[in-house]
Amino acid sequence: MPPLRPPVEPPNATRLPHRSAEEAAGEQTGAGGPPRTAAxxxxxxxxxxxxxxxxxxxxxxxxxxxxxxxxxxxxxxxxxxxxxxxxNKEDLFLVVLEEAYADIRNAERALSLGNLEPVEAMRRLVLFTWRYYLEKPSFVSLLNTENLYKAAHLRRSQNIRALHSPLVDTLEELLRRGAGQGTFRSGVDPVQLYISIAGLGFFYLSNVHTLSTIFGRDLQSKQALAERGEQIVEVILGYLRPPAAPQQAAPDTAVPDTKD
Amino acid sequence: MPPLRPPVEPPNATRLPHRSAEEAAGEQTGAGGPPRTAAxxxxxxxxxxxxxxxxxxxxxxxxxxxxxxxxxxxxxxxxxxxxxxxxNKEDLFLVVLEEAYADIRNAERALSLGNLEPVEAMRRLVLFTWRYYLEKPSFVSLLNTENLYKAAHLRRSQNIRALHSPLVDTLEELLRRGAGQGTFRSGVDPVQLYISIAGLGFFYLSNVHTLSTIFGRDLQSKQALAERGEQIVEVILGYLRPPAAPQQAAPDTAVPDTKD
DNA sequence: CAATCAAATAACCAGGTGGTTACTTAGCCG
DNA sequence: CGGCTAAGTAACCACCTGGTTATTTGATTG
CATH class of the missing domain: 1.10.10.60 (Homeodomain-like)
Structure with missing residues (x-):
């Protein structure tokens, strides 16, 4: 009896033919003898x-x-x-993980948040994070799996930590700028904030099947996904608004614009 | 070669002896012949x-x-x-899942949030959720596993949906009360809010191993965990604050709640 | 053009997989 | 007390698991 496996919807086009169409074109491939080895x-x-x-x-x-x-x-x-x-299987898994992390951090860097107005930069980071998870469900799943193993593989990785410090630096600078001009509350820990940004989207997507089931509501519809993206932006920017009694308003540009 | 399994820290005391101490006490258990079957x-x-x-x-x-x-x-x-x-294995898994859900929803109901002031009720719900995940890591893990299978087991469950509607009702009423007295913003979807409350804690705990690794910071220390609890409360209550320019303050209780 | 080494293949291994067959035995009920 | 059913056991099954052995073959290079 075959072991139960999670469903695979499309006949997954990931299995590449070993030879590209171009290469195979120049030869008689089909009719001849069985090509045991790739040419x-x-x-x-x-x-x-x-x-x-x-x-x-x-x-x-x-x-x-x-x-x-x-x-x-x-x-x-x-x-x-x-x-x-x-x-072996474990080393293969580690390489897959490392690649996945490198991909998202590279895409993140390409946002060039340092050049943008703080609120706008934050909104872009939040939406980017949400959409990245949305477009790469395999990333979400890989992280879940790795955590089941208490990050045993990732911990053996050499350059993983260096890969992530730029993100923290960027976020830190962004928070400082926002607090300086009075649009963000002060004293926010960049790591905590990033975990919140990531978690609000990650959890929704990672658990969308159980959540849809228990709430009896299709959370994967186009509309639901768009709404969630907006929601996350609202939660993060809503939280970042400075408290009503202004802590220390900057004398010049300190208009607490709660735009959006 | 044995298959790789995630680490098991303590020699897990979950394996119960088949007979309780009381019952075994009244007999000569040790010295006699080999007790092939449980008495x-x-x-x-x-x-x-x-x-x-x-x-x-x-x-x-x-x-x-x-x-x-x-x-x-x-x-x-x-x-x-x-x-x-x-x-079989799948049916067993479903029963485990159903029990896990029933446990958390029962504990939730015991909070009696309906009798509390909205802000206080919300704070308690948020902290309860966080601490529940913290104390029952198996719940977090089970949900992750079930989502890997796209909720294939849970979807076959009969009474799962009825189990969760009281939660949504409670939250809805809470949001209405809060908006009515001007302490919460209006127009908040209870399901979206619950997903946010859950996600802010769930993601942190579910991914604590990879997060600790990539950020080079022990996110499981007592202090870190306490900080996260506070953080989640701040994010949720910070978000729920009404916008600075009051939308339309209700003179009495006639708040045009755009519920859902 | 022979030597060399990496790329590639097929067949195999011990041990673990979910699930079953065939059986024994404890306890309740008429 | 006799009989029946549910609780419990041991041994087994075909198949799949991660990993290996032994071997062939393509391409580069001195």
Whole structure:
């Protein structure tokens, strides 16, 4: 009896043919004898195919539920190659995780929040974070899986911490600027704030299936998702408004505009 | 080679001896022949032992990573009994989930928020939610696992939805009271708000291992946890403050609540 | 053009998987 | 007390698991 696995909706197009259409075009591929081995060797493409397949498999089934056999099949490669390139299941998972983190932090940096007006910068960061999770559900799932294992893999990573300090620095500077001009309350911890920004979206998406079920309401509809994005912005900016009794208003630009 | 499993810290005391101390006391247990079968039959205790063991196993390893052999071992019962009482792995998981939900909703109801002043009631709900997750990490883990499977088990549950409507009703009434007396902004959707309250704590705890790693900061210390609790209260109550320019203050109680 | 080494393959391994078959035994009820 | 059912046990099953062994083959390089 096959082990239960989470549902896979589309016949997932992640399994790449080992050869591109271009390359195969110049030869008689179909009619001839059975091509036992791939005609061309391409370590880079093989590596990429394994990583993509692994990301899909791990995020779909969790670490424990994922099967290296299935990864190899998805990638269209021999299982032995997976061990050749990545050593074992755990090391493969770590590489997938590291890539996922690098991707989001790079996209974040591209926002160039330092050049924007604080409220606008914050709004963009919040919406970016929400939309990133929305567009990359595999990222959400991978993090959940890794936390089930108490970050055992990630903790072995070398450069993970350096990857994240720029984010904290940016946020810190943003909060300082906002507080200086009186549009943000002061004394906000950037790490706590980031966890709030992330959590308001992450939890919604990560738990959308149970939440939809218990509240009897489709939380994945286009409208519901758009509403949630707005909601998160409102919560964060609403929280960041300075308290009614102004702590220390800056003499010049200190108009407490609660725009939006 | 044994399959990788998430770490288990203490030699988990969840495995109950099949017989209570009282019962065993009245007999010569130790010296005699090898007691092949339990001297007493107790379906209720067996059922309970299986459920407790299953909750521990599922939350520690996820659904896919959990092993029914391990559940039986933890519970100190023969695996066949597990199938006798619960049918199969999936049905067992569903019962565990239903129990977990019933527990939190019952505890919530016991708060009697209807009798409290709105701001105080909200503060208590927020802190209760945070502390519940904190004290029952297995609940957090179970929900994550169930969402990996797109709530396939929970969706088959009959009475799950009825279990949650009182929560929404309570929150709705709370928001109406608060808006009526001008301490909360109006037009807040109770479901969105609850997801925010839950998410601010759930995400922190669910992802505490990766977050601690990437930010290089122990987010599980007593102090950090206390700070987070305060933070969540601040974010929610900060958000709920009415906007600076009062929208339309109701002279009496006739607040045009745009509920939903 | 032979040597070399990485890329790739197929077949295999011990042990774990969810689930079952065949059986024994305790306790209740007529 | 006899019989029946539910509680309980041990051994087993086919299949899947992560990982390996032994081998072939493509491409580069001296």
């Amino acid at each position: 061309t060797r391409d370590p880079e493409r093989t590596r990429r195919a394994i990583l993509d397949a692994a990301a899909a498999e791990f995020s779909a089934n969790g670490f424990g539920g994922a099967s290296v056999n299935a990864v190899a099949e998805r990638a269209g490669i021999n299982k032995r190659m997976l061990y050749h390139y990545f050593g | 007493t039959r107790d379906p209720e205790r067996t059922r309970r032992a299986i459920l407790d063991a299953a909750a521990a196993e599922f939350s520690a390893n996820g659904f896919g990573g959990a092993s029914v052999n391990a559940v039986a071992e933890r519970a100190g019962i023969n695996k066949r009994m597990l199938y006798h009482y619960f049918g």
